[in-house]
Amino acid sequence: MLKIENLRVNYGGIEAVKGISFEVPDNSIVTLIGANGAGKSTTLRAIVGLVKPAEGSSITLAGEELIGVDTPDIVKKGISLVPEGRHVFPDMTVIENIKIGAYLRKDSLDADIDWVYTLFPRLKERSWQLAGTLSGGEQQMLAVARALMSHPKILMMDEPSLGLAPLIVKDIFSIIKEISKQGVTVLLIEQNANMALHTADIGYVLETGTITLSGTGKELLADESVKAAYLGKSK
Amino acid sequence: MSLTTFLQQCLTGISLGGAYALIAIGYTLVYGILRLINFAHGDIFMMAGYFMIFAMASLPWFIAVPLVLLVTVLLGVSIERVAYRPLRTAPRMSVMISAIGVSYLLQNLATYLFTALPKGYPEIPFLKKIFQIGGLSASFVTFLTPVLTLIIVYVLIVLINKTKIGMAMRAVSKDYDTAALMGIKINRVITFTFAVGSLLAAVGSVLYFTDRMTVFPFSGSLPGLKCFVAAVFGGIGSIPGAVIGGFILGLGETALVALGYSTFSDAFTFVLLIIILLIKPTGLFGEKTTDKV
Numbered sequence: 001m002l003k004i005e006n007l008r009v010n011y012g013g014i015e016a017v018k019g020i021s022f023e024v025p026d027n028s029i030v031t032l033i034g035a036n037g038a039g040k041s042t043t044l045r046a047i048v049g050l051v052k053p054a055e056g057s058s059i060t061l062a063g064e065e066l067i068g069v070d071t072p073d074i075v076k077k078g079i080s081l082v083p084e085g086r087h088v089f090p091d092m093t094v095i096e097n098i099k100i101g102a103y104l105r106k107d108s109l110d111a112d113i114d115w116v117y118t119l120f121p122r123l124k125e126r127s128w129q130l131a132g133t134l135s136g137g138e139q140q141m142l143a144v145a146r147a148l149m150s151h152p153k154i155l156m157m158d159e160p161s162l163g164l165a166p167l168i169v170k171d172i173f174s175i176i177k178e179i180s181k182q183g184v185t186v187l188l189i190e191q192n193a194n195m196a197l198h199t200a201d202i203g204y205v206l207e208t209g210t211i212t213l214s215g216t217g218k219e220l221l222a223d224e225s226v227k228a229a230y231l232g233k234s235k
Numbered sequence: 236m237s238l239t240t241f242l243q244q245c246l247t248g249i250s251l252g253g254a255y256a257l258i259a260i261g262y263t264l265v266y267g268i269l270r271l272i273n274f275a276h277g278d279i280f281m282m283a284g285y286f287m288i289f290a291m292a293s294l295p296w297f298i299a300v301p302l303v304l305l306v307t308v309l310l311g312v313s314i315e316r317v318a319y320r321p322l323r324t325a326p327r328m329s330v331m332i333s334a335i336g337v338s339y340l341l342q343n344l345a346t347y348l349f350t351a352l353p354k355g356y357p358e359i360p361f362l363k364k365i366f367q368i369g370g371l372s373a374s375f376v377t378f379l380t381p382v383l384t385l386i387i388v389y390v391l392i393v394l395i396n397k398t399k400i401g402m403a404m405r406a407v408s409k410d411y412d413t414a415a416l417m418g419i420k421i422n423r424v425i426t427f428t429f430a431v432g433s434l435l436a437a438v439g440s441v442l443y444f445t446d447r448m449t450v451f452p453f454s455g456s457l458p459g460l461k462c463f464v465a466a467v468f469g470g471i472g473s474i475p476g477a478v479i480g481g482f483i484l485g486l487g488e489t490a491l492v493a494l495g496y497s498t499f500s501d502a503f504t505f506v507l508l509i510i511i512l513l514i515k516p517t518g519l520f521g522e523k524t525t526d527k528v
Contacts, residue, residue, distance in 0.1 A: 080416070147416075
């Protein structure tokens with residue numbers, strides 16, 4: 001279980017995350033929803049050690065403190081992040097991008113390459129293409145495939161639906177469910193609250209750096225304030 | 236000019252170009268990873284020259300050469316550790332100024348330790364042996380330099396494209412954060428890059444100084460500057476670019492000398508720099524940016 005307690009992150013003098021606490025139980029899909037600038041990405045980046053949280057924050061994976069651990073070592077412990085905007089390596093081929101996701105592993109990758117190619121058949125067709133020439137949706141699939149190659153216990157996704165056509169968004173979310181069924185815990189942040197809450201077991205609403213609401217996906221979908229602010233339905 | 240003289244000059248030019256290429260690769264590799272012009276690179280090359288003088292004073296060449304390569308690698312890696320790593324998150328200009336500082340530090344350190352008088356470079360007997368092919372005659376090192384350069388470049392390209400550490404280098408050169416998310420230790424890759432760059436500078440130094448016969452504290456500055464130009468000409472960040480830039484520079488300079496304009500042989504480099512910056516500022520094989528959202 002991943003446990004975040006009193007997480008605070010400052011950028012310059014600005015407090016982007018103001019002391020949030022939440023839990024990601026094993027084998028669940030957890031989502032953080034919220035508008036731009038709510039601190040969602042910062043939270044994920046703090047978990048993988050790309051930004052340094054303020055004093056007094058705590059992030060533990062199965063009881064082990066992660067703050068102060070270098071990003072590559074956090075990845076080694078089983079947390080993988082699909083960054084916002086995919087960030088595939090454009091000058092590498094699809095297969096190279098997939099292999100680099102398994103950088104820390106020394107065992108044979110063949111079975112896992114087959115596995116991600118079954119999840120994303122489109123990538124198999126484009127195996128030798130440079131990643132920079134893929135469409136946005138394909139790049140997103142590649143970024144997810146790459147993250148899966150490290151055998152994460154927890155897969156974190158930063159806005160996987162951003163800038164994608166609705167049909168592809170549906171695909172992406174059904175794959176998230178599929179990945180979850182295969183035993184990977186998922187922490188998802190989204191502006192597409194509707195899709196995210198329909199997929200997630202547990203949801204948290206983040207507003208300007210604090211958690212204002214939490215509940216199961218269904219509860220939040222039914223909540224009047226969530227409906228008004230994130231689902232575009234008036235009361 | 237007879238054909239023999241022409242070929243003779245070409246050989247000299249290619250040989251000089253090979254040494255330039257080896258040094259230029261060091262600039263290009265470090266730039267590719269850190270976006271830093273390592274102004275101390277030419278001085279690392281100069282220090283390698285001094286290391287060789289001292290190593291050869293008491294050791295046979297086949298022990299001295301590997302030792303010099305090793306010590307030069309350690310020097311390059313320590314410079315990164317002490318002068319560049321603490322500035323990893325600082326603005327790029329600060330790191331560049333630090334690099335200029337290291338360059339002057341090494342030059343002055345060499346002046347202080349070894350005096351400013353040129354010191355004789357030791358001879359490795361078999362490198363100085365004169366060979367004759369048809370009407371061409373040159374020392375063995377002249378033949379060896381371009382061949383060795385091409386072999387090293389080939390190995391380097393295979394390393395970068397086919398090995399795991401090469402893959403990590405390519406990833407780090409694109410995007411630090413994403414590379415770290417793959418589990419790549421950025422600092423380790425940077426250290427490795429400096430090690431390779433310094434190793435090539437040391438090899439270049441043995442080949443270059445064997446032909447020049449003396450080393451003094453500023454012997455690194457002009458070749459360093461020229462090789463930097465070679466790297467820019469080829470497109471900084473590109474290894475084939477640096478190699479071609481090195482060879483063009485070597486051939487061009489030698490051609491001017493052969494035609495009797497030796498006064499202008501150094502100017503050739505900088506005219507070339509001005510021309511390439513005017514016509515194709517990214518160099519021959521400069522990085523094209525493919526941004527796709």
